[in-house]
Amino acid sequence: MAVTETTPTTKPRLNAIVDDIHEALVDIITKHRVTLDEYRAAVGWIVEASQQHLEIPLMLDVFLASTLDDLAQEAGEGTESNVEGPVYVPGAPRLERPYVLPMRENEPGEKLVFSGTVRSTDGSPLAGANLDIWQANGACEYSHFQPGVPEYNLRGQLTTDDNGAFEFETVTPAPYEVPKDGATGQLLAALGRHCFRPGHIHFKLSHENAAPLTTQIYFEDDPYLDSDVVGAVKESLVTKVARHVDDGGNPYATCSYDFVLPAG
Ligand code: BEZ
Numbered sequence: 408m409a410v411t412e413t414t415p416t417t418k419p420r421l422n423a424i425v426d427d428i429h430e431a432l433v434d435i436i437t438k439h440r441v442t443l444d445e446y447r448a449a450v451g452w453i454v455e456a457s458q459q460h461l462e463i464p465l466m467l468d469v470f471l472a473s474t475l476d477d478l479a480q481e482a483g484e485g486t487e488s489n490v491e492g493p494v495y496v497p498g499a500p501r502l503e504r505p506y507v508l509p510m511r512e513n514e515p516g517e518k519l520v521f522s523g524t525v526r527s528t529d530g531s532p533l534a535g536a537n538l539d540i541w542q543a544n545g546a547c548e549y550s551h552f553q554p555g556v557p558e559y560n561l562r563g564q565l566t567t568d569d570n571g572a573f574e575f576e577t578v579t580p581a582p583y584e585v586p587k588d589g590a591t592g593q594l595l596a597a598l599g600r601h602c603f604r605p606g607h608i609h610f611k612l613s614h615e616n617a618a619p620l621t622t623q624i625y626f627e628d629d630p631y632l633d634s635d636v637v638g639a640v641k642e643s644l645v646t647k648v649a650r651h652v653d654d655g656g657n658p659y660a661t662c663s664y665d666f667v668l669p670a671g
């Protein structure tokens with residue numbers, strides 16, 4: 408049956424998109440001969456998810472964010488963008504040099520020193536570029552989303568020096584397991600899929616003469632690079648990690664990444 412014609416609207420794009428969603432769902436229901444019981448189970452699952460804090464944005468990001476990011480990136484120059492994800496919190500503290508992300512005394516995770524540069528596409532250093540950084544710790548915990556973790560833990564903003572260089576100390580993030588106890592985790596389990604993302608650090612970069620960039624950096628030795636539950640890993644965003652032992656016999660890691668921002 409044709410979709411009912413209604414009053415012409417001022418939002419043809421909305422009409423076109425909603426019509427296509429409707430058509431796609433009708434096609435899926437028809438193709439798989441979805442039963443009324445299955446339809447009711449799906450509606451029940453959506454109702455349950457909507458009653459759980461953050462499960463709907465989490466589920467949408469798990470299944471769709473990487474597609475949106477790929478489209479936004481098309482024909483872009485400079486460092487590739489990557490999904491922002493659902494756990495960004497604005498207003499992270501501005502740090503003083505030498506930069507250390509805010510963390511607790513025994514923060515889970517091996518010490519990591521992350522260095523790099525921010526340059527424009529012609530190779531000139533971008534001094535005073537802002538890096539807004541957020542990450543999970545070595546126990547898979549993001550501050551603001553895990554009870555008991557202090558506000559803005561492992562979240563901070565820093566700026567590049569006159570040579571466009573930066574360095575900060577943090578801990579190596581563990582592979583991140585999307586919460587398993589909610590509707591998203593239940594759906595992934597029912598599909599036989601694991602809930603892991605490779606360990607990563609999120610960055611939002613900005614500079615007055617450059618286009619802003621939201622991206623993530625991954626680590627070469629991570630076991631989940633090829634099976635990220637979000638499907639967001641891009642080869643150009645994977646960095647090497649070197650392992651060392653300091654004079655006191657304590658292990659630590661170093662890595663670096665050189666970001667390139669197109670003109671704004
Ligand atoms: C993340 O980067 O942390 C993330 C992205 C999408 C879904 C869940 C988590």
Ligand code: FE
Nearest residue numbers: 492583607609
């Ligand atoms: Fe993340």
